[in-house]
Amino acid sequence: MSVLIGEDSRVVVQGITGGEGRFHTEQMVEYGTNVVAGAVPGKGGQEVAGVPVYDTVAEAAAEADADTSVVFVPPAFAGDACFEALSVDELDVVVTITEGIPTQDMSRVYRRLQETDAYLVGPNCPGVITPGEAKLGILPGNIFEAGRVGLVSRSGTLTYQVVDNLTNRGIGQSTAIGIGGDPIIGTSFVEALALFEQDDRTDAVVMCGEIGGEDEERAAEYIDEYMTTPVAGFIAGRTAPPGKRMGHAGAIVSGSGTGTAESKITALEDADVPVGDTPEQVVDHVEDLL
Amino acid sequence: MSVLIGEDSRVVVQGITGGEGRFHTEQMVEYGTNVVAGAVPGKGGQEVAGVPVYDTVAEAAAEADADTSVVFVPPAFAGDACFEALSVDELDVVVTITEGIPTQDMSRVYRRLQETDAYLVGPNCPGVITPGEAKLGILPGNIFEAGRVGLVSRSGTLTYQVVDNLTNRGIGQSTAIGIGGDPIIGTSFVEALALFEQDDRTDAVVMCGEIGGEDEERAAEYIDEYMTTPVAGFIAGRTAPPGKRMGHAGAIVSGSGTGTAESKITALEDADVPVGDTPEQVVDHVEDLL
Amino acid sequence: MKLHEYQAKEVFAEAGIPTPASQLAGTVEEAVAAAESVGYPVAVKAQVQVGGRGKAGGIVLADDESEAREAAEDILGMDLKGYTVERVLVEAAVDFTNELYVGVTMDRGESKPVAMVSTRGGVDIEEVAAEDPEAITREHVDPAFGMYPYQARKAVYDAGVDRAAAGDVASVLSTLYDLWEDKDGADAEINPLMVTADDEVVAADAVFNVDEDALFRHPDLAEMEEEGEFSETELERKADEYGFDYVRLSGNVGIIGNGAGLVMTTLDLVDHYGGSPANFLDVGGGAKAERIANALDMVFSDENVDAVVFNIFGGITRGDEVAEGINQALEQFETVPKPVVVRLAGTRATEGMEILNTDLVTVEGTLEDAVQRAVEYAGTAADSGGVEQ
């Protein structure tokens, strides 16, 4: 079994008729993703890239047997779209690409998420890919190569950078998960790592963190206590000054001891996770671990 | 073990410094209830009927080991008081006497209640009594007699009427629960019956229902499927015309088939529950069942 | 608490729900002027708080001045299910292609709010609910989060509303839910929500019932309630004034008690013993002497009543205070207007029975005896009139 998505995933695209939704649906279909439906209120009956559109997600699940959703809905409506996806029992994975969703909207989505069995990845993330099987989101499929290294990252382009380095050195990926850089996200590092730990197709994991929050510190604890699959790490933002917001709402150093690059690197190294100074060094570590 | 409350219950009275709170605390203490604390914001440090008052329920639980609450807070603030009680893990029984709580406030309390392990009885109820051990609420203690018949009722004075009839005929009560007549209540007939079913001190149960809602119909189903303890029933409102509100917000006949006295009586009789035409007849049935 | 149609429409319109142009009128001349102002054709609609106004002749369409005048003359002053029509709403008639139903209420079975949509609007929705429950789409709402827009859309699409109007209908339903939540609604309904040929939606009727218990936090609605009391009957006005839960019925045995369950049981026993209840009157918990006297005044005001039964089981309510109240109320009459049977039990019942002036009332020891005696009195008193003092 692959992690989160694979060749059996039956995908509904929420917001499929918008500019981004339409473009990336074409890309996803081209990559081989099994996109079975779109959902846009008022657009039921239309088609995009050969995919039938329904008015509601529930209808898409009932009529097209969708079990996975990817959300390309504009930020003002994306919280509602997440609620809609989570209200449909058949959907067990929801990947929200949308950037700029109000934080309080997401805190309510997160609250709702805790009452379901679904995984929500994102928001403000590049998506999830199981190379050669399925791609959800905006990741450039061509840089990925099927293989046995899992990747989980807060950042989009940093993910591409690390994947590129891996692929160039002949190391393929099992699944790559962009968990997103917002203050509130559905799937954390710990949850993503747990998925890789259970996955028999993943031999090692690369975890790319950033300054801000304590998610990397928690991940280090989890790795130390529960993981047998080896992990290599990278932390962006070593040179960021405290208190400054660096692009991602998440990337802010609180100055309270945790959340700094130093705290995260120390925590990971204490959990025997080798941390690279550069993306290339991360790949060196992965080679050592395999 | 008694049902819901007993001699071991350690009671905090929310709203103890109000007129009703003060009067009934005295009555409860006099009855022998182990009232260990009161909780009223701003009144911490005072005493009522020899009981220490705290500013918050959490403090009452921490300082006085309270495990049970009774709420005498005015209707505008009672929803908040219920939330406060439910936020304290140590409290496993909350009895809300207050009448006139806005229905939407209660629907939020009910939602919160589903996420806890606590029992909330009421609102708009006379309370709960385990004769000879503890009394929570406004029930007149003197009409009760310890014994082996459980009683559950939506209505206050109707409860007294039936208890009086029981006691006059020498039939004592294990516990009497007034579940309240509001459209939204915490503990339903089914939950109360389940408690009696598990109680080894209860040999038979009297259930006093009313027109409105479908709680009695559900209770009948539950009795039919799961109960071994015999039940006798009474339904008030046989002569009520459809669509009229009769005092209790709950006592309204919707005209849609369920909710009428006839539907409830039929449901109970189909579950082999003898239903009395008069309170005296209920006692006759109880005598037959014992 | 029920708002009148014109009041509910005011509330809905303020929240942004489209309603037809309309004016309230209390006289025929006002109605005709109103019709001129909103423009023909118009609907002239009786403002009384009962269901089925249309069938009962309380809503009439008028195409011109003479029809409007005739309609207003017919409706103003008419008796609609016991209520005299004192005002009409004159409203621009809507040219529609479809009639929908949308509503929000509390589903007490689920203890949570429910939003409803049906394409079978414009008829008695309770009949639809009884005959064809599937014709109404129900979407339950989590009261912690409120209704999300997707839920309104889902209800509308599931109900089969045409896609061209669906967005607007969903938006009306969302607004209706938010209103219901913000203003502590009991029921909020639009039936029919009309869809015009160019897919616009208009609320052609409006129901908004407010949770009495929450009225304290909505002074604007409390004011509307007061303003709307023009249509009450005399007895309703009195019950409001005294603050009783009172329901008038068709029999001749007046019933007063404390606690809804016990009062209903008393009604049932009157019936059981062959009598017929004249009313439901709950004095509530802890009633003092004055309140008891008011209750007697209410029941005596009902000309149908031939005998009264008083059934009090004291918990908070004290038997001695009830007895005081009964004595006070009856001693002011030269002749007690109707025979009164009293049964007191519970707190201070013995003291109360001792206080009661048995020249004025009949005292019975059990509920069954008291009811039987009252039924008996009602049977005879129906012919003879009052009791001599």
Add this chain to the structure above:
Amino acid sequence: MKLHEYQAKEVFAEAGIPTPASQLAGTVEEAVAAAESVGYPVAVKAQVQVGGRGKAGGIVLADDESEAREAAEDILGMDLKGYTVERVLVEAAVDFTNELYVGVTMDRGESKPVAMVSTRGGVDIEEVAAEDPEAITREHVDPAFGMYPYQARKAVYDAGVDRAAAGDVASVLSTLYDLWEDKDGADAEINPLMVTADDEVVAADAVFNVDEDALFRHPDLAEMEEEGEFSETELERKADEYGFDYVRLSGNVGIIGNGAGLVMTTLDLVDHYGGSPANFLDVGGGAKAERIANALDMVFSDENVDAVVFNIFGGITRGDEVAEGINQALEQFETVPKPVVVRLAGTRATEGMEILNTDLVTVEGTLEDAVQRAVEYAGTAADSGGVEQ
């Protein structure tokens, strides 16, 4: 998005939180008139969006006109952590017996809101949090239900606020939470919340930061943001205008990239190879030629910058469009002002590299090489100035 103190106080006061009388002033004369109007003693407070204004001399008390004049003269025009003070808030000084802290923010670790109370107000609360975390009482709020009144009371009592003022403090905290929720706050803080001798509470300072992403639904706050931009630096103004995530740092290597994580990694590599980053600039996803040109303009505007490194990994962003933008931006100069190193990868990177005018830029194939080259340029360019075209 941060409101100025005077704006946050306006928002708080409107919601019912007590604030001292105050007036905004842009000149010394206005400040003196304002002091007369609110009444002495007053506090004259610099309106710039930085922490620690008091310690830096940005807040001065004045007992009379000459002191007020002197304070205004000192503060207006002063440089506070890089910002020129253009306005002062002149505010009635509050006679207090206690200084509290109350605040609301999103606890990202718990993914839920948190309300905070401390009796250690009036000082740098972050220091208190670091040294004595127990001195701040935290009450997490369920975002589904919002904050219930009991939670505000619990936080206030748990923090040890005197019972005499506790009710008012709880009420301020409740209001602050509701504001934070209604207006999509990021942080809402009052520090200090002063308690007077007769147990009244007054918000002597006010912080309200709004979630940028939610500003679209708060036009009133968006307007305040615009109005408050008078205190921005030239570079901040430019970043706002172009809509970039931009942070100025102290080094001399200008950095442009796409995606926060990758840009931060570029900063880290500059440091790793012995250089010093001048800024963080994220052009975001899918940047077209014009946006790329704007980014170059921003970085060139910073006089500290001696060399620029461009690091783009294309996903949505296309390498050819980036290359176009770079060419366009540089071709307008006779002499390219600072040396530019470009590294393109991902979508259409090859095409982009072919397009790039290598007379104007240095192209490198890997991230490491690009950074090393820029660091090298910055080291030499610091002495020589621009690159000849």
